[in-house]
Amino acid sequence: VPARRQRLDRFLSAFYGINRKQVKALLASRQFEVNGARALDCDQLIDAFSCIRCEGEVLQDKQAIYLMLHKPAGVVSATVDEHHRTVIDLIDHPDKHSLHIVGRLDLNSSGLVLLTNDSRWSRSLMEPGRDVAKVYQVTLGRVIEPECIEAFAAGMYFPYEDLTTRPAVLERVSDTEAIVTLVEGRYHQIKRMFGRFRNPVLALHRVSVGGIMLDPGLASGHYRHLYPAEII
Numbered sequence: 113v114p115a116r117r118q119r120l121d122r123f124l125s126a127f128y129g130i131n132r133k134q135v136k137a138l139l140a141s142r143q144f145e146v147n148g149a150r151a152l153d154c155d156q157l158i159d160a161f162s163c164i165r166c167e168g169e170v171l172q173d174k175q176a177i178y179l180m181l182h183k184p185a186g187v188v189s190a191t192v193d194e195h196h197r198t199v200i201d202l203i204d205h206p207d208k209h210s211l212h213i214v215g216r217l218d219l220n221s222s223g224l225v226l227l228t229n230d231s232r233w234s235r236s237l238m239e240p241g242r243d244v245a246k247v248y249q250v251t252l253g254r255v256i257e258p259e260c261i262e263a264f265a266a267g268m269y270f271p272y273e274d275l276t277t278r279p280a281v282l283e284r285v286s287d288t289e290a291i292v293t294l295v296e297g298r299y300h301q302i303k304r305m306f307g308r309f310r311n312p313v314l315a316l317h318r319v320s321v322g323g324i325m326l327d328p329g330l331a332s333g334h335y336r337h338l339y340p341a342e343i344i
């Protein structure tokens with residue numbers, strides 16, 4: 113999903129504080145470039161990451177950033193926090209403060225966290241109707257009861273939010289380990305769902321979001337840029 117697009121004349125009109133007619137004259141009289149190519153048309157479409165120049169002067173030049181981070185437990189999914197290290201503290205990038213988190217993980221959870229400065233991309237990933245699957249490895253304090261599987265599939269009513277969770281898939285890997293797939297992310301959802309069965313979650317690790325898998329080569333606390341094929 114590309115960043116939000118708008119017409120070039122709209123951008124220039126806002127940038128210079130002039131009307132569309134004046135923009136038209138300006139485009140004809142001065143040499144504007146979009147991503148290195150001469151721009152002459154008012155209705156040319158640009159986005160937040162198009163490089164726009166006028167005779168050497170840079171009007172806009174922002175790189176889209178898409179990162180995957182292997183979040184360790186104990187690091188908070190926030191951009192600022194008084195008490196804990198944040199996911200941003202783990203990033204070494206000059207524009208790291210322009211990043212936002214695409215789907216938080218609890219303080220004590222680990223695994224895949226996506227960060228970007230492209231809000232259109234993050235919004236499209238998290239859109240309710242898109243049902244992007246998030247997959248978690250869960251370690252439990254007690255044996256997983258078979259009824260759990262049906263309860264996760266049926267959806268659970270949370271009175272506090274007055275909602276029923278969307279069908280979730282629970283696969284038992286061993287007596288006390290499971291793979292859980294959610295298409296939403298309610299507050300402490302997996303912990304609360306197992307809590308109904310008085311089964312404490314000892315460890316929660318996110319392995320994927322949609323088609324994006326946590327890179328097995330990425331050590332805890334490390335990050336990398338997404339590959340183009342991962343940015344869908």
Ligand code: URA
Pocket residue numbers: 216217218219221299300301302303304316
């Ligand atoms: N469910 C939880 O309880 N915690 C998370 O971080 C994600 C899903």
